[in-house]
Amino acid sequence: MLTDLEIIAQLEKRIGRKLERLNKIEWNSVSYQLNYQQQIIGLSLYECKLSELPAEIVQLQNLQTGVTQRFRAAHGTSYP
DSSP states (O other): OOOHHHHHHHHHHHHTSOOEEOSSOOTTSEEEEEOTTSOEEEEEETTOOOSSOOGGGGGOTTOOEEEEOOEEOTTSOEEO
């Protein structure tokens, strides 16, 4: 089983962007938040232009703060 930080590394490769570690998740960021046990408790993927949520996210068992993502349909419409 991968650690949460290893999952973040996989996620960064998938989205092609570096996720910033923050003390508190900002809604308009591409970032993550850790608890004292180095577990991911917050994740934001703002404007990453993903068509679906990456599979790695379901492996983050301690995720508490919602994933902030806008999905773009093929015709360009954004969905919060």
